[in-house]
Amino acid sequence: MRDVAIIGVGQTKVGEHWDISLRHLALGPLQAAMADAGVARADALYVGNMLSGELAGQEHLGALVADFAGLRGVEAFKIEAACCSGAAALRMGYVAVAGGLADIVIVVGVEKMTDALGPDATTALAMAADGDYEAAQGISFVAINALLMRRYMHEYGYSHQDFAPFAVNAHRNATNNPHAMFRFPVTAERFARARMICAPINLLDSSPICDGAAAVVLAPADAAHALSAAPIRIAASAVGTDALAVHDRRDPLVLDGAILSTRRAYEQAGVGPEDIDLFELHDAFSIMASLSLEAAGFADKGQGLRLALEGEIGIEGHVPVTTMGGLKARGHPVGATGVYQVVEVVQQLRGLAGANQVPNARTGMAQNIGGSGATVVTHILERMVD
Amino acid sequence: MTLSVSDVELLKPDREVGIIGYGAYVPRYRLPASEVARVWAGGQGGTPITEKSVPGLDEDVVTMSIEAARNGLVRAGDVDPALIRAVWVGSESHPYAVKPTSTIVAEAIGATPHTQAGDWEFACKAGTEALQAAIGFVGSGMARYALVIGMDTAQARPGDALEYTAGAGGAAYLVGPAAEALAVLEGSFSYVTDTPDFWRRAYQHYPSHGGRFTGRPAYFKHVVAAAQGLMEALVTEPADYAYAVFHQPNVKFPQTVAKRLGFTPAQIEDGLLVNEIGNTYAGSSLIGLTAVLDVAAPGDRVLLVSYGSGAGSDSFSLRVTEAILERRQRAPATRDYILRRVEIDYATYVRFTRALRE
Numbered sequence: 060m061r062d063v064a065i066i067g068v069g070q071t072k073v074g075e076h077w078d079i080s081l082r083h084l085a086l087g088p089l090q091a092a093m094a095d096a097g098v099a100r101a102d103a104l105y106v107g108n109m110l111s112g113e114l115a116g117q118e119h120l121g122a123l124v125a126d127f128a129g130l131r132g133v134e135a136f137k138i139e140a141a142c143c144s145g146a147a148a149l150r151m152g153y154v155a156v157a158g159g160l161a162d163i164v165i166v167v168g169v170e171k172m173t174d175a176l177g178p179d180a181t182t183a184l185a186m187a188a189d190g191d192y193e194a195a196q197g198i199s200f201v202a203i204n205a206l207l208m209r210r211y212m213h214e215y216g217y218s219h220q221d222f223a224p225f226a227v228n229a230h231r232n233a234t235n236n237p238h239a240m241f242r243f244p245v246t247a248e249r250f251a252r253a254r255m256i257c258a259p260i261n262l263l264d265s266s267p268i269c270d271g272a273a274a275v276v277l278a279p280a281d282a283a284h285a286l287s288a289a290p291i292r293i294a295a296s297a298v299g300t301d302a303l304a305v306h307d308r309r310d311p312l313v314l315d316g317a318i319l320s321t322r323r324a325y326e327q328a329g330v331g332p333e334d335i336d337l338f339e340l341h342d343a344f345s346i347m348a349s350l351s352l353e354a355a356g357f358a359d360k361g362q363g364l365r366l367a368l369e370g371e372i373g374i375e376g377h378v379p380v381t382t383m384g385g386l387k388a389r390g391h392p393v394g395a396t397g398v399y400q401v402v403e404v405v406q407q408l409r410g411l412a413g414a415n416q417v418p419n420a421r422t423g424m425a426q427n428i429g430g431s432g433a434t435v436v437t438h439i440l441e442r443m444v445d
Numbered sequence: 446m447t448l449s450v451s452d453v454e455l456l457k458p459d460r461e462v463g464i465i466g467y468g469a470y471v472p473r474y475r476l477p478a479s480e481v482a483r484v485w486a487g488g489q490g491g492t493p494i495t496e497k498s499v500p501g502l503d504e505d506v507v508t509m510s511i512e513a514a515r516n517g518l519v520r521a522g523d524v525d526p527a528l529i530r531a532v533w534v535g536s537e538s539h540p541y542a543v544k545p546t547s548t549i550v551a552e553a554i555g556a557t558p559h560t561q562a563g564d565w566e567f568a569c570k571a572g573t574e575a576l577q578a579a580i581g582f583v584g585s586g587m588a589r590y591a592l593v594i595g596m597d598t599a600q601a602r603p604g605d606a607l608e609y610t611a612g613a614g615g616a617a618y619l620v621g622p623a624a625e626a627l628a629v630l631e632g633s634f635s636y637v638t639d640t641p642d643f644w645r646r647a648y649q650h651y652p653s654h655g656g657r658f659t660g661r662p663a664y665f666k667h668v669v670a671a672a673q674g675l676m677e678a679l680v681t682e683p684a685d686y687a688y689a690v691f692h693q694p695n696v697k698f699p700q701t702v703a704k705r706l707g708f709t710p711a712q713i714e715d716g717l718l719v720n721e722i723g724n725t726y727a728g729s730s731l732i733g734l735t736a737v738l739d740v741a742a743p744g745d746r747v748l749l750v751s752y753g754s755g756a757g758s759d760s761f762s763l764r765v766t767e768a769i770l771e772r773r774q775r776a777p778a779t780r781d782y783i784l785r786r787v788e789i790d791y792a793t794y795v796r797f798t799r800a801l802r803e
Contacts, residue, residue: 075657075658077658077662078662173657173658176653176654176655176656177656254490255489
């Protein structure tokens with residue numbers, strides 16, 4: 060196995076890209092990442108995407124994006140793993156380079172959701188759940204998360220308002236991120252008044268339906284210094300899985316897939332939670348942020364929310380999370396999200412995160428969760444130069 | 446002489462034309478938005494308007510158009526209906542899929558048989574589209590008078606966001622020579638693109654809409670372009686207008702677009718009726734104009750901008766004449782209809798709109 064490095068990144072502003080098509084959306088960050096890496100070709104292109112077939116009537120994205128980007132002929136596939144399609148595509152790129160089967164690999168995550176009517180997008184997203192035993196019963200994705208949140212509040216005695224710090228932190232950080240969808244701060248008071256979506260989940264507990272694309276370029280780490288002034292090593296790339304349906308899990312309030320994924324990543328990188336300088340977690344809903352912090356070992360069961368309440372999730376805190384806005388405020392273009400997370404960790408480790416820079420960030424972790432926790436992909440990145 | 450771009454884009458006939466008579470119509474029934482919220486949202490959340498008008502069991506776009514047309518003819522004075530050479534009705538809710546609304550209206554007002562009659566469709570700007578055609582028809586000398594109506598009994602899927610606002614009502618305008626006009630046309634302008642923000646296919650009862658897509662790339666882009674294009678072509682600015690009327694699907698959109706264009710709340714206040722009668726679709730901007738003509742003074746300039754999904758906007762610059770003072774007294778004012786109000790509950794609304802189908 061070879062060490063793998065990220066030598067280029069690109070991202071487009073998350074939002075409502077009504078005026079361009081899916082392939083066009085993918086093109087901008089793909090070209091930006093290639094320019095950042097200084098490469099004009101690649102051995103493979105992996106496209107992370109969940110919903111193009113359902114919402115854009117288009118599958119076969121690998122060859123489509125490759126051709127549109129002027130890479131006709133290159134090995135190319137779409138990788139799908141629900142909301143963690145982006146990180147799963149990165150994982151496959153990592154496998155290809157680490158295994159010596161490719162040298163330069165481009166990974167692009169792209170999702171276009173706002174061309175569809177709202178109910179159609181909700182129905183499509185429900186495909187991330189267990190079709191026979193969850194979605195077919197009429198439960199939507201937000202409803203699954205609402206059940207988890209309700210149970211969490213009941214088990215550990217939290218109020219709904221206790222979740223406010225996640226939204227407040229995400230929006231504050233997004234204010235300084237030009238690629239974020241919601242570049243405005245919110246207060247705990249505004250959280251308390253936010254429109255109810257699916258009790259107890261309100262609008263500010265929820266990530267938005269949106270469009271976006273982000274890309275990274277991978278190369279063998281031993282060649283990275285020659286190609287990039289600021290290469291970032293992928294210290295770990297790991298996947299864990301669990302049952303799709305919440306009711307089939309060992310404990311609905313424990314993300315076993317995330318525990319497995321994180322443990323494998325820590326072992327591979329030879330680090331533990333105490334070594335992580337920032338954590339881009341999967342805050343599709345605020346309850347997921349709590350459960351992620353616990354699964355990744357930053358808090359005991361039922362105590363993830365405590366970290367937020369104690370102010371430990373801010374840029375200067377013990378575990379900075381959603382440092383560029385997270386899924387909540389940067390936005391959650393589903394199959395692109397995992398790549399955005401990694402691009403943002405790279406920004407932090409390069410020291411280019413601007414006002415949101417985590418001081419002396421050397422090691423960062425990104426965790427992308429598919430469905431309500433059935434597939435979890437974790438990447439740990441490390442600075443290669445000081 | 447060379448034509449500038451603005452000369453080409455400005456819609457204005459060689460002969461001066463204007464509005465000879467106008468009439469509004471609003472059904473008497475009102476459904477408070479709180480009733481929709483009570484049934485569909487547990488009484489929670491805000492509402493986009495206070496209440497909307499609902500047609501009675503014996504009302505449709507034909508009967509309502511006749512009411513408005515008669516008001517318009519009364520205001521026009523002793524115009525011989527036989528000289529009305531076009532009766533054009535714009536609506537999204539023509540009672541028949543095939544068979545004109547316009548022939549029934551034309552017959553009822555005595556304009557038949559030597560008249561054009563046709564139904565127009567362009568979502569909420571079908572009425573102003575017909576108005577532009579009438580301006581051309583009269584301005585070319587092919588007709589002395591042409592009658593234009595924008596009228597709707599708007600449909601909304603039960604429980605949809607549109608159900609709060611989809612109202613009923615509209616207005617009729619008799620277009621004729623400027624010398625007889627109570628408001629003279631200074632010019633018109635259109636801005637149209639293929640933008641699918643809202644639609645209803647054949648055999649469907651209710652329209653679909655693109656949610657937030659109906660805002661920035663649809664309503665705002667087209668209304669702003671049509672208003673700015675007209676003012677540039679006429680070399681006018683917001684301060685030159687005593688009143689402005691914008692298509693009003695809710696309260697927020699016309700308020701926002703007015704502010705963006707540089708109009709004050711006072712300039713749009715008299716023509717902003719949506720809070721009290723809802724969005725009357727093809728009638729929406731046109732009935733806003735009747736409310737303005739009810740109060741405008743001779744010499745006042747009025748800007749009218751429609752919006753139709755799909756999408757496009759038509760803008761008009763009008764100057765009110767002395768004739769307004771006497772003629773507006775001849776028929777019920779728009780506000781008379783707004784004040785003629787019978788509140789109904791959601792169940793009655795369901796019955797009146799035949800939302801329960803076998």
